[in-house]
Amino acid sequence: MFKLWSTIQKDFRILTRDKVGLTLMFLMPVVLAIVIASVQNSTFELVNENKIPLLIYNKDKKVVSLELEKALDKVGMFNISKINTLKDGDDIKNHINTKDALVAVVIPENYSDEVLRKAKNVSRKALKDLDIPKDSVASVADTSMNIILYYHPVLQQSFRKSIDGGLQSALQVVQSKYIVQSLYKYINDENIPDSLENQIISNQTPVQQIAVSKGGTHGIPNATQHNVPAWTIFAMFFIVISLGSSVVREKLSGSIIRLRTLPTHFGISIISKEITYITVTILQAIVIFSIGKWLFPKMGLPALNIPHDVGALFLVTLICGWCAASFAICIGVFANTQEQANGFGAVSIVLLAAVGGLLVPSFAMPSSFQFIMRLSPLHWCLEAYYGLFLEEGNLKDIFTNIIPLLIITILLQFLAWYGLKRKNLI
């Protein structure tokens, strides 16, 4: 035990004197968590609070198009500004290029007339189907007319889909209103009362959003809740730079010769490194979670809600840390130079993070990647953390994520010991 304790002391002393390594291990993930959470949070706010800047050029300016403007405003996702005249044909494009607006809608001339004509057409067809004679109503041919939507190319497809959805919803409201008005008038020979019209148009079934959590609460997860666990895992595995290099340094430096001539098993050195770096990963998690909980709200970001099962959180952190340390040692054992360990270590972590669902949500992965995803230890770490942070589960709920993680960790351990044996180090 004294030998192990002395080795741990040695490893901690070396680690604490490596200022660059410490910065990389603690500052980098904190910066990442803050930046990514801020960016994602502002995206969230763009859609839900700040609204998307929308420019409307209404060539029609009659009653229906003005109704459409109001309906677009009511959708709630746009910050509307209008232009009344165009200086030239490229005016709208210029507005979008200068990012005055990310989206622009051009309502064509005669839009109102077209909507009214369509409403009458629909009413006439409906009444004909019901055998209600309305001879006075002349048949009107359907014509097509386009509302043009300009958008800035920076807008991602998911954004465009939501904008399109908002626009379609507004169009539907306006067109439905005039169809209802037209139908009522044909049937009753008088205008529809406002109260009835409002009732018909706005009497939609409300949609209530409920997050399905295992803990029974229904809080809606925010950017912090998604990002902080993900970047904590990334940080844990990024110890590969420090630990992988440390193993290579030990192999290449003269100290390995001395260690191998002393009556102590070299495995002690590896166990000590594991204990040291597992402690580092736990500290990383504590620091990042604390920042998420206490510093984020002061920065205007949503606070991190710590899972109620703190014991499970500690266990998951411990196993993630053990897996990260095992991975780093494995890299260090097989790398022949520090450059190899650093280069391969860093690239492999980014790749494992990408396929593991840290960069792209796992549900959005193509089916061909689903198998590869399951080979990434970061995927199981993330699933276990999400089980606690997002689904508010307990240890029992995340058991199926911990088991594969433990299997991968044990495999990495075996691989490292095999490498040490093959290189005649143990």
Place this chain on the structure above:
Amino acid sequence: MTNAVHIKNLDFSYKGSSQKLINNLSLHIQKGDRFGIFGPNGAGKTTLMNLVTGLLPYSSGSIQLLGNEIKSNRNKIKKFFGFVPQDFSFYQELSPAENMEFFGAWAGLNKQQIQQRIDELLTILSLTHVRNTPVKNFSGGMKRRVNLAIAVMHEPEILFLDEPTVGVDVQTRYAIIGYLKSLNEKGTTLVYTSHHLKEAEDLCNTVAMIDEGNIIVHDSLKNLLKDYKQDGLEGLFLNLTGRAYRD
């Protein structure tokens, strides 16, 4: 009398190589000797040193340290010897005291013994004033002294030294050689290799010349100089190994 080191019919070649680096080598080093192993580059000195310290495994022949076969007593024999490799074999980020504390623990000493040895050795090797300074800030001579201090932490009966004074100034060399002599007077067997033959002449009382993986001569320095009619080790060396490059 038990030999400190006894090597019999030792063969060694690296895996996959047909070239024998050690070729049926036999050698014995008596307890209490100040034994020098010399030879040109590539003669097999470092390979031999790595074999007797257990760093390289051998498949044919026998190596015994104080009567214990290395192969079957790997952990036991590690307690008997210390090794001063040519490279600095410590952690540059740690101070001499921290390095000695760690390697002392690995050598099997307890906390009290470690502290006692640290105090003794830092004083003997004039490192007390830099006891807590990271070794990376040291001069080459100070690093050599740290390298030596760590190797003798557990007071080994045999001390293997692979070029222990390479790259140091005259003062440090005299201090190190002086300390090695004092260790030998207390009973430590010294097994030493170096290209610094004047220094070797001063330190060693028994000498072996190795070339192409085998011992070509082995006797007391006095006898060898007399037999080969040489007045120094350098002349003897050139006489036995020739003047051609060996790189």
